Amino acid sequence: MMVCIKKISIPIIVLFFSQTVLLANEKCNFKSGNYAKELSNPKNIKKIEIVTPNSAKYSKNIFKIITSSKLGNIPDNLKERIKANLRINYSFGYCDFKANIRQHGDWLDHITYNDKKEFIRSLDVKLKDGNILNNVRFKLLLPGTRNNYHEILGTILLKELGFIAPDTFQVQTKVNGVNSLMLFQENSNKELLEKNKRREGPIFEGDETYLWSYKNYPNFKLENISLSKMINEKWILKGKNSKKITLNAYSKLQKAYLEYSHNIKDKHRTIIIPDNDNGKKFDEYFLTLTAFNGTHALRPHNRKYYFNSFEDTFEPIYYDGMLQLDLPFSQSNEKIISSIKNLGSIKDYTPLVNNLNNLNDILIKFKNSIKDSENITNENGKNLVEIFFYNSIENIKSNEKKIKKIFDNAKKKDVKLFSNIDTFEKYLNNINKHQVNQVTLISLNEDENNILGKTNDEKTYKFSVNDLSKIISRKSFQEKSFVLIQKDHQIEKKTDKIKILNHEKIGKIKFSEGINLEINNKNNIINIFQKNKNDWISFNDTQLDDWEINFFGSTKKQKNILISSERINEYGLTGCLNFYNSNFNNTSINIDTSYCEDGLNIIKSKGNLANINVKNSNSDAIDLDFSEIKINSLFVSNAKNDCLDVSGGVYIIQNFESTFCGDKGISVGEKSTVNIKSFQIKNSNIGISSKDLSNTIIKNTNIENVEICFEVKQKKQEFGGAKLIIENEEFNCKEKSIVDKNSELII
Numbered sequence: 001m002m003v004c005i006k007k008i009s010i011p012i013i014v015l016f017f018s019q020t021v022l023l024a025n026e027k028c029n030f031k032s033g034n035y036a037k038e039l040s041n042p043k044n045i046k047k048i049e050i051v052t053p054n055s056a057k058y059s060k061n062i063f064k065i066i067t068s069s070k071l072g073n074i075p076d077n078l079k080e081r082i083k084a085n086l087r088i089n090y091s092f093g094y095c096d097f098k099a100n101i102r103q104h105g106d107w108l109d110h111i112t113y114n115d116k117k118e119f120i121r122s123l124d125v126k127l128k129d130g131n132i133l134n135n136v137r138f139k140l141l142l143p144g145t146r147n148n149y150h151e152i153l154g155t156i157l158l159k160e161l162g163f164i165a166p167d168t169f170q171v172q173t174k175v176n177g178v179n180s181l182m183l184f185q186e187n188s189n190k191e192l193l194e195k196n197k198r199r200e201g202p203i204f205e206g207d208e209t210y211l212w213s214y215k216n217y218p219n220f221k222l223e224n225i226s227l228s229k230m231i232n233e234k235w236i237l238k239g240k241n242s243k244k245i246t247l248n249a250y251s252k253l254q255k256a257y258l259e260y261s262h263n264i265k266d267k268h269r270t271i272i273i274p275d276n277d278n279g280k281k282f283d284e285y286f287l288t289l290t291a292f293n294g295t296h297a298l299r300p301h302n303r304k305y306y307f308n309s310f311e312d313t314f315e316p317i318y319y320d321g322m323l324q325l326d327l328p329f330s331q332s333n334e335k336i337i338s339s340i341k342n343l344g345s346i347k348d349y350t351p352l353v354n355n356l357n358n359l360n361d362i363l364i365k366f367k368n369s370i371k372d373s374e375n376i377t378n379e380n381g382k383n384l385v386e387i388f389f390y391n392s393i394e395n396i397k398s399n400e401k402k403i404k405k406i407f408d409n410a411k412k413k414d415v416k417l418f419s420n421i422d423t424f425e426k427y428l429n430n431i432n433k434h435q436v437n438q439v440t441l442i443s444l445n446e447d448e449n450n451i452l453g454k455t456n457d458e459k460t461y462k463f464s465v466n467d468l469s470k471i472i473s474r475k476s477f478q479e480k481s482f483v484l485i486q487k488d489h490q491i492e493k494k495t496d497k498i499k500i501l502n503h504e505k506i507g508k509i510k511f512s513e514g515i516n517l518e519i520n521n522k523n524n525i526i527n528i529f530q531k532n533k534n535d536w537i538s539f540n541d542t543q544l545d546d547w548e549i550n551f552f553g554s555t556k557k558q559k560n561i562l563i564s565s566e567r568i569n570e571y572g573l574t575g576c577l578n579f580y581n582s583n584f585n586n587t588s589i590n591i592d593t594s595y596c597e598d599g600l601n602i603i604k605s606k607g608n609l610a611n612i613n614v615k616n617s618n619s620d621a622i623d624l625d626f627s628e629i630k631i632n633s634l635f636v637s638n639a640k641n642d643c644l645d646v647s648g649g650v651y652i653i654q655n656f657e658s659t660f661c662g663d664k665g666i667s668v669g670e671k672s673t674v675n676i677k678s679f680q681i682k683n684s685n686i687g688i689s690s691k692d693l694s695n696t697i698i699k700n701t702n703i704e705n706v707e708i709c710f711e712v713k714q715k716k717q718e719f720g721g722a723k724l725i726i727e728n729e730e731f732n733c734k735e736k737s738i739v740d741k742n743s744e745l746i747i
Contacts, residue, residue: 027130030093032720033712033743036671036693038092039720040133042169042184043368046089048132048140049174050101050125052082058176062111062119065103072108073212073219079103079124086125088132097130104139106212112142118178124187131718132184133167134191134671134693140173141183149388150323151183152369154292156362157396158318161352163285164196164306165318169369181371188231188304188317191718194648194670197604197626201309201572202246203231203317204253206301209475210436217434224264225430226301227257227483233473236465239566243465247444249307250472251486253314258423258485260300261430268336270298274305274314283346285316287407290333291353291399294321309572310540310580310603325392329399337403338410349407351400353393363389424485428456438481441471453484498571507542507582511535523548530554530576533595536569538578544607545585551577551600553593553616567597574623575601583607584629592616598623599639605629612636620645621661627651642667643684646674659683665706668694670719686711687733688726690743692719699727709733712743 038044052058065078081100088095101123104110110122123140132138151168158165166186173182186192190200207229210222228250230236236246256274260267273282289297296302297320304317340346356362366389367373373385424442431438441453441461451463463477471482501509501517511517514531528537528551535554553576567574575598577591584607591599591614599617604626611633614621621639627649636643636658643658647670657680658665665681668674669691678700681687687703689711690696703709710733712724721742728747739745 027097028093028095028742030090031742031744032693032714033723034721035090035092036695036720036723038090039693040671041368042133042167042171044091045132045171045184046091047172047174048184049087049089050084050099050123050176052084052101052176054082055176058082059119061103062121065111066108073106074103074108074110075213081126084125086127095130098128100126100128104141105145106208109145110142112144114178114180120175120178120180122182123175127717129717131720133186134195134718135167135186136191136718137187137189139183139185139187140171141185143170143181143183146183146185146320147323148183149370149385150325150392151185151321153325153366153389153392154294154321154323155185155318156365156369157292157353157356158288159196160356160358160362161288163288163318164192164198164315166192167195170371172371188319190232192317193306194626197648198306198308198315199310199572199603199625200232200235202235202242202249202307203304204228204250204307205231205304205319206257206299207475208301211301222434222436223301224261225427225434225436226261227485228253228305229475230469230473231304233469236469236472239568241566241568241570241572243468244570245307245309245568245572246472247468247486249314250484253305254485255423257300258427262423262426266339268339270295270300270336271339272300272303280346281313282316283340284349284352286340287337287349287400287403288352289318289321289323290337291329291351291396291403292321293324293327293330293399295333295336297321309568310538312571326388326395328395329402334406337406341407341410349404351397351404353396354400359393427485436481438475438483439477441482441484443486444468444484503542506539506544506547508540509537509542510540511537526550528552528577534569536571536573536576536578536596538571538573538575538580539582540580542579542582543585544579544582544587546587548588549577549590551589551591551594553591553595553599555593569596573601574598577601579603579605581605584609586610589613591621594618594621598645601625602627602629608632614639617641623647624649624651631656636661643681645669646672648672651675654678656680661685664689664711665703667691668696668722669715670694672696674698681706688724690722690724691715692722694722695725696723697725697727701726701728701733703733706733706735708738709735710737710739710745712745713738713740714742 065074079102081102084099084101086097086099104122104124113119122142122145126137155165155168168183168185171182171184173180188203193200207227210226211220236243253274256272260272302320304319305314306317308315367385370385376384378384440456442456443454445452451468453461453463467477470476471484475481475483497513499511503509512535514535515537516529518527524547526549530553533554576594576596577600579602582605588610589612593616595618598620599614601623606628608630612631613635615637617639619641621636622644624646625648630652632654634653634656638660640662642664643661645667650673653676655678656676659682661684664686665684665688667689672694674696676698679698680702682704684706686708687706691713692715710724712722714721721740723744725746
């Protein structure tokens with residue numbers, strides 16, 4: 001099938017100069033690249049149908065769970081994975097995927113039956129191919145287990161307030177012939193982070209191993225020895241730096257859980273702050289969920305955490321709050337609110353929902369997440385979804401006012417915290433008291449080939465990184481139960497080699513010890529000189545109005561310099577020059593020579609740049625992530641990999657010239673929107689690449705000396721095809737183009 005559509009004004013003969021190679025696609029009856037916007041709207045999902053080829057196994061599993069549960073909870077060993085075929089029906093077509101499903105939930109309320117006495121159950125779903133709203137793993141929940149509308153609106157509000165929260169919406173399902181309305185909720189994984197404009201990093205949660213049906217112990221009897229674990233266990237395997245980031249974060253979180261476990265009563269069973277020196281974000285999360293009547297999410301075993309290496313802090317991930325948005329705030333939480341003031345760092349609490357000014361947009365998102373929302377009315381014809389929305393908003397605002405009054409009147413007191421030694425020794429005593437057969441690691445060291453771990457009884461074990469991954473995620477090694485608790489609570493980190501400058505006009509600047517910084521405040525010019533090839537600088541939360549920033553990379557020969565094959569360094573940075581959560585206004589950036597993964601990396605930022613000039617990059621020249629950026633003039637030369645790589649954002653460029661790009665002139669990925677007025681590319685492997693539900697529009701394109709003119713395709717499972725539109729008076733590229741069947745190239 002031909003993929004090029006020509007304007008009448010363009011000579012049709014140009015079609016014969018370019019060979020188009022079509023690649024295979026997933027089993028959809030439409031091109032996903034043409035439906036990027038529609039595929040992001042849950043309103044367009046008509047039904048999810050699941051069929052298990054071995055239906056007897058599926059049914060037997062339900063009966064085993066119901067008949068085997070003695071305490072009302074669902075044993076983990078009965079949550080077996082079952083192969084399934086899944087069809088998702090959209091308003092514009094359908095897709096067929098292979099999947100694995102299994103029982104979800106801790107309690108038997110996740111299994112029920114309908115009027116026909118047919119069983120309906122909450123499910124964990126893992127797709128082997130394809131995705132639904134960019135999700136490869138997700139849950140289908142019985143609405144009652146999450147309070148239905150409350151969970152949907154609550155997750156939307158939390159995202160609006162800047163917290164990490166999963167997409168949650170109603171969906172019609174049919175599982176082995178049984179129809180039901182379910183809640184679709186994405187899992188806590190890489191896709192969730194990227195949707196919330198966070199780069200992939202370690203994710204942790206409270207460890208429930210000892211809480212449910214552990215041997216003959218009553219549920220929660222062992223809460224004082226229950227700590228934390230890692231969810232995305234493979235992230236630590238990415239390399240030396242990801243291992244270092246993970247272990248640093250994990251040791252800090254374990255310390256917080258240790259401290260909680262010996263102060264459970266004083267912490268009111270809900271208060272845990274892993275960043276004791278920077279707990280404002282957790283304080284605000286705590287108070288907001290209290291206003292939502294969602295303290296169920298604050299129980300330590302329900303907590304989930306993302307470690308943000310850019311800020312060197314944890315962030316809460318919302319999960320399982322059992323929210324009740326339309327109920328008044330419970331005065332029984334007054335002591336808890338007083339305690340959060342005692343233990344946290346927040347001084348003046350500002351109600352967050354009271355400051356939301358985009359309620360109409362939020363209402364639209366809420367309606368799009370509810371099936372047939374327009375048709376749900378009362379006897380007077382009023383829309384019940386709208387009534388619930390406005391009543392909930394007003395109730396939350398009222399709750400916030402009450403919380404603020406209690407918070408402001410609470411007297412700050414000194415709260416005695418246990419020392420590291422106190423909590424560690426008490427933990428070991430509790431392990432022995434409960435007669436739990438567990439090996440406790442207290443320190444880690446590395447030699448050239450192994451990770452050496454020492455236990456509290458002076459025994460030494462040798463681990464691979466893979467062994468360590470299983471210990472911190474499953475507490476398992478050599479068929480024994482292992483737990484890692486760093487006695488000094490933190491792996492060695494060279495924080496003394498980081499310099500921090502809080503500039504009066506700009507904001508926070510962090511840089512490695514080999515960076516020489518010259519700031520001309522009069523002329524708004526910053527010159528950055530790199531001593532070693534792996535030195536870096538990062539502008540965090542900065543405001544850059546009319547500044548010129550010049551980076552001069554090291555060109556000297558260094559015998560002992562090690563250029564890592566990892567994308568990130570030990571601080572989670574990929575660039576020599578980095579901007580995180582910053583605002584640009586008429587800013588200019590110039591880079592000469594870089595040996596980092598990216599010469600320039602801009603993350604989660606906004607604004608306009610007058611010009612960018614980058615030359616002599618050892619890998620990618622420029623990488624823009626999760627940002628909304630306008631660039632007037634962009635010039636890149638001599639990059640060994642991509643000249644420009646963008647993802648997860650909106651990017652507008654007036655003039656772009658690139659030459660001698662080792663791989664791509666421009667690579668557009670991960671649901672980005674790119675609009676370039678004038679683009680000139682010379683001497684590159686691939687001229688333009690548009691991937692993974694991205695929409696790229698380029699006018700006045702001139703491409704010379706490339707092996708492949710255009711590449712338009714799906715690369716990652718969690719996305720789909722892409723679209724590339726070339727608006728040109730004369731189309732001069734004569735080389736082949738690569739377009740898969742899910743994508744569209746329009747010239």
